[in-house]
Amino acid sequence: MLEYYLQLLVNGLVVGSIYSLVALGFVIIYKATKVVNFAQGELLMVGAYVCYALTVQAQVPFVAAFLLTLGFSVVLGLAVERLALRPLIGEAHISVIMVTIGLSSVLKSLVQLFWGTNIQVFPEVLPNTPVFIAGMPVSPVYIAAFALSFLLFAGFSLFFKYSRLGIAMRATAFDQQAAQSMGIGVKNIFALSWCIACVVSCVGGVILGNINGINAQLGYMGLKVFPAVILGGLDSLLGAAVGGLIIGVLENVCDGLAKDVLNLSGFKEVAAFVVLVVILMIRPYGLFGTHEIERV
Amino acid sequence: MELLRVENLEVVYNDVVLVLKGLSLSAAKGRITALLGANGAGKTTTLKAVSGLLHGEDGEVTDGCVLYDGAPIHRLPPERIVRAGVFQVMEGRRVFEDLDVEENLRCGAFTRPRSSFAPNLEKVYAYFPRLKERRKQLAGYMSGGEQQMLAIGRAIMAEPRLLLLDEPSLGLAPLLVEEIFDIIRRFNQSEGVTVLLVEQNARAALSVAEHGYIMENGRVVMEGPSKDLLNNPDVQEFYLGLSQGGEKKNYRSVKHYRRRKRWLG
Ligand SMILES: Nc1ncnc2c1ncn2[C@@H]1O[C@H](COP(=O)(O)OP(=O)(O)OP(=O)(O)O)[C@@H](O)[C@H]1O
Ligand SMILES: [Mg+2]
Numbered sequence: 001m002l003e004y005y006l007q008l009l010v011n012g013l014v015v016g017s018i019y020s021l022v023a024l025g026f027v028i029i030y031k032a033t034k035v036v037n038f039a040q041g042e043l044l045m046v047g048a049y050v051c052y053a054l055t056v057q058a059q060v061p062f063v064a065a066f067l068l069t070l071g072f073s074v075v076l077g078l079a080v081e082r083l084a085l086r087p088l089i090g091e092a093h094i095s096v097i098m099v100t101i102g103l104s105s106v107l108k109s110l111v112q113l114f115w116g117t118n119i120q121v122f123p124e125v126l127p128n129t130p131v132f133i134a135g136m137p138v139s140p141v142y143i144a145a146f147a148l149s150f151l152l153f154a155g156f157s158l159f160f161k162y163s164r165l166g167i168a169m170r171a172t173a174f175d176q177q178a179a180q181s182m183g184i185g186v187k188n189i190f191a192l193s194w195c196i197a198c199v200v201s202c203v204g205g206v207i208l209g210n211i212n213g214i215n216a217q218l219g220y221m222g223l224k225v226f227p228a229v230i231l232g233g234l235d236s237l238l239g240a241a242v243g244g245l246i247i248g249v250l251e252n253v254c255d256g257l258a259k260d261v262l263n264l265s266g267f268k269e270v271a272a273f274v275v276l277v278v279i280l281m282i283r284p285y286g287l288f289g290t291h292e293i294e295r296v
Numbered sequence: 297m298e299l300l301r302v303e304n305l306e307v308v309y310n311d312v313v314l315v316l317k318g319l320s321l322s323a324a325k326g327r328i329t330a331l332l333g334a335n336g337a338g339k340t341t342t343l344k345a346v347s348g349l350l351h352g353e354d355g356e357v358t359d360g361c362v363l364y365d366g367a368p369i370h371r372l373p374p375e376r377i378v379r380a381g382v383f384q385v386m387e388g389r390r391v392f393e394d395l396d397v398e399e400n401l402r403c404g405a406f407t408r409p410r411s412s413f414a415p416n417l418e419k420v421y422a423y424f425p426r427l428k429e430r431r432k433q434l435a436g437y438m439s440g441g442e443q444q445m446l447a448i449g450r451a452i453m454a455e456p457r458l459l460l461l462d463e464p465s466l467g468l469a470p471l472l473v474e475e476i477f478d479i480i481r482r483f484n485q486s487e488g489v490t491v492l493l494v495e496q497n498a499r500a501a502l503s504v505a506e507h508g509y510i511m512e513n514g515r516v517v518m519e520g521p522s523k524d525l526l527n528n529p530d531v532q533e534f535y536l537g538l539s540q541g542g543e544k545k546n547y548r549s550v551k552h553y554r555r556r557k558r559w560l561g
Contacts (some may be wrong), residue, residue: 090354164402164410171392171403177352178390182450183378183407185354 006136008256009249014142015249021204021242022221023228029294031173031235032193035096037048039104040201041222041244047073048209048218049111052120062125069202077198078117081191104219121213145207152200153241227276232288239288247272298322299458299490304360307345316343316515326483328491329506332535338514339494340387343460347384348374364557373431377405381457389443393436397427397446398433404450420449423479441472458490477504498555502526
């Protein structure tokens with residue numbers, strides 16, 4: 001019995017680490033540009049499909065395919081920012097939100113157009129003999145997924161803390177005009193934010209593809225970032241990490257509980273949103289968020 | 297020799313509000329020039345037109361030009377203008393509150409090569425030892441005076457040739473105002489940087505500047521060497537708060553009105 005819940009916990013942490021990545025992308029865009037990106041999940045989906053196309057359809061070795069996917073996501077981020085968002089700088093929030101919603105439909109349709117709606121499976125990259133951690137079997141791909149998310153988070157934390165561009169991004173997030181007066185090109189910072197958001201989401205997509213396979217519904221993963229970022233605080237990177245993990249664990253454990261105790265299934269899909277409602281009632285700025293931050 | 301020349305500048309906000317109505321001024325190389333005027337005269341707008349920060353505010357230069365070192369710059373984006381050596385210290389300090397002191401200074405150095413960061417940092421700390429003591433403190437937790445030092449420190453990090461200062465004395469105690477102006481003067485003298493200084497505090501500004509402009513309603517209404525301005529009765533009355541004799545109050549207020557009219561004409 002305990003094993004059952006431990007297994008749920010591990011699943012939750014792995015899925016949660018992917019939520020964290022997507023939430024990280026969302027928070028970076030929100031912080032730097034104040035845009036609420038409803039297409040974050042679709043960016044993940046596109047990353048997953050591009051990697052799938054490269055490994056399965058073009059028979060590129062996985063590591064090379066992964067690097068190519070990263071390159072692609074950088075280009076995608078630049079293109080999205082340039083074509084969809086930049087023309088809207090200075091427009092009302094609601095128009096910008098509508099554009100990101102439109103973007104999510106466009107990306108979804110493109111994926112369906114190219115790859116159909118069936119589930120596609122990635123080739124196995126890592127051996128599937130489980131590794132034992134504290135006596136519990138864990139699949140290597142789970143460990144790799146968690147480690148990769150962790151590395152990305154650590155990398156970006158260092159980037160924002162110490163690099164010239166990272167500091168410039170934080171400055172821009174705090175006061176755009178003052179950043180401009182320092183000679184920081186705010187448009188470049190916006191483009192960079194979208195690049196980073198695309199990269200982390202696409203990596204999330206690739207990881208997810210390796211674990212679960214992919215289909216055109218993958219974009220709905222993006223909806224989970226809302227409970228995650230609202231739990232963590234809309235403008236906090238640490239919050240995105242913790243929020244994603246908590247939501248992942250909660251939904252798996254709650255689902256398990258519901259099945260086990262109440263004989264209910266399908267609780268997984270709603271658990272995160274129940275949490276969302278509760279947080280909004282007791283702590284609307286999230287665990288790590290800025291108090292006076294605007295809610296959307 | 298002038299480093300900055302503004303000619304017949306017209307600025308419109310939101311396509312309708314005409315704020316600068318043919319403003320002309322110049323700043324001599326290596327000197328401090330003061331730009332004075334009442335609230336809403338358009339001083340900040342003038343600085344933003346020079347630094348390019350108008351673009352982000354729906355402000356537009358509709359006529360005239362800004363020449364920096366002889367070349368027009370009023371169509372360039374702000375980052376290009378900063379790279380060319382023009383740096384504006386904005387009104388109200390505008391430090392990045394959730395960055396620490398040193399990170400703020402790194403933002404000031406954004407356009408400069410990495411190699412000049414360390415020596416410039418030492419320079420800033422030499423001017424403002426208090427910033428060195430607080431180098432790891434979040435800027436948001438510093439006092440107004442320390443924030444103003446940080447704002448000027450960021451400017452020093454940018455190695456400007458033309459420094460635009462917008463009301464550096466705003467909200468500071470008199471002693472601190474003196475300290476800040478003293479540092480502005482030292483920075484001007486040791487680096488040869490040209491300064492255009494916008495101030496409400498006319499006396500402090502004219503005491504460090506060689507030359508001054510007084511603007512009203514989007515135009516320059518008077519200019520001259522600081523000494524002359526300090527001795528000018530109109531300036532004394534309107535900007536230095538001195539008035540000669542209180543008896544003829546009514547007459548004076550009429551005259552006051554006439555003078556304003558003439559300045560506007
Ligand atoms: N972004 C803006 N949009 C519209 N109008 C503006 C904008 N900025 C300034 N103005 C208007 O332009 C006029 C001049 O403003 P400006 O800030 O240049 O004055 P100032 O001389 O700096 O005043 P103060 O001494 O109070 O700082 C004011 O009437 C102001 O209302
Ligand atoms: Mg002003």
